Amino acid sequence: MSNNSKKPIFAALAMIGAGASFAIVNGALQASTMQLGVPSTSAAFWQYALGLLVGLPFVLRRGFSALKTHQIGWHLARGVLAVIGIQLWVAGLARVEIWQAIALVMTSPFFVIIGAKLFFRERVGLIRWLATLAGFSGGMVILEPWTEGFSLAALLPVGAAAFWAGTSLVTKKLTATEDADSITIYLLLLLTPVNALLALGEGGIVPTGPALWLLVGAGALTVLANYLLTLAYQKADAAFVQPFDHLKLPLNIAVGFFAFGFAPSGAFWPGALVIVGASLLVMLDEQKRDTQVSTA
Template sequence: MSPIASVQTLKPTVRGAALMLAAGAAYAGVNVATQWAGTRTGIPSVIIAFWQYVIALVLTLPLLIREGAQALRTNHLGLHIIRVALAAAGVQVWIFALTHVPIWQVIALSMTSPFFVILCARLFLREAVTQTRLLTTLAGFIGALIIIAPWSDTYTVYSLLPILAAALWAGYSVMTKYLTRFETTASISMYMLILLTPINAALWAASGVGFPEIASPSMEIWSILLTIGVLTAMAQYFQIAAYSVADAVYLQPFDDLKLPLNVILGWIVFAATPSINFWPGALLIVGASLYLMRQDSGRSSPKIQAAE
């Protein structure tokens, strides 16, 4: 039996957790590659964002061809646009943060996202916020606070950017979950990539930033941009597939696992040793996620009603 087939036979909650973990691993690769592009090759953040999603779109075209024109048929174009606008803003803020803040601190600050997700999911998706879900999400946030030590002198104004990105992406996550009621995974992925391209192009043009090597780019530049694009396409698909089978609130602690994944990969690539606070904080995040998986693994994703 293939790994994909094995995943399909799992219970919805376990399958959603596995898919979210796969997305987290892919996003960890994206973040490390993005930081490399910004700090080692000097590519401006607006250019990274543009090529990241252009390449991901090209790689996703076979999926569109397989699904056919029906993948782009929708009665919810406005919702797609709102979702992509939130994502585009989050991407720009996130990439800018990665070029100014150590990767382990950026990811830790993004752990504020669960509070925004819970608020939005409760208000707009009518998802149940059980005591277990609330406490495990709170545990993940406390773990993040232990890691970043907000009482220290290491904060700069750039440290606030990941929090802003977290809020924007929380809105994006809830919109993604809402759209899975009406749209296929392929459709949501394609609209994301198609609409992001002109938005990122406009932001690049408005920034006035040039890319003098674009006419004769180096192998290093295109290699890193291609890596970012490939991993982005994979992460997008895994994440949307996860939201299609499990609640956004349930999945959030598994999304928190991107913290140790990013830190470990950043440690390997950049030799960026995290502070000693990282270890107890990461243990708390991982423990909370595994506990939630054990508690909810026997349940299927509950029916939820849209807010009127």
């Protein structure tokens, strides 16, 4: 087997590895906040501060040239969107069982579609609008806002999905003129002080014992997951690796079940199936557009 034929397999394994790492990160965050009482703002700070310590030497391999930019405003906007998304996500994990949180945050691509239309005037098309409607309908099925058991806390992962979609849109704009290293370093440098201020505002608890080690592990695995994600997209086309990203759903369910005994409700399954199906429809539409552009 040639090296070229191995690349798609390597990319798929890297994407699965990223999903597994993120699932363990989510489990560690849920354990430290929901069970050990660490405030969500402190958990978010330590996760990314430790991630910064682990990843900074690799990001700064180019020296201070990585800080050169003509798009400081967009870097700041991306940092603000990312901070809000992270805070909403960790707050959600402190209150919502992991299976529900991960399914709801998977609505992020549909927010990207809406944002691309509103802010960048991109052509969306009927298929993507139908997929977006279906994706949000699947989220509603999982949320079950019409039942007595519905809690507003369940909307926190949806809010995280919306703000992370905004982060993705700004990232897309930045990649037109900025290097990947610069985009990464600015995000890490902006996240840590803002997260620190938010943590201090809530008491700034320094975790000890098991909570400390859980957050150290979460920080290291956050860096590993992002590295594997980058490798996956480097080794194969996005259209090939994207379906493997959906494995994060069963991986997170497994972490929630084995670590906490959380099991999805009956309404989860049809809702999650609709979200995943709608996401795959968007991916296929994107692949079709790319093919049309390349043959034009």
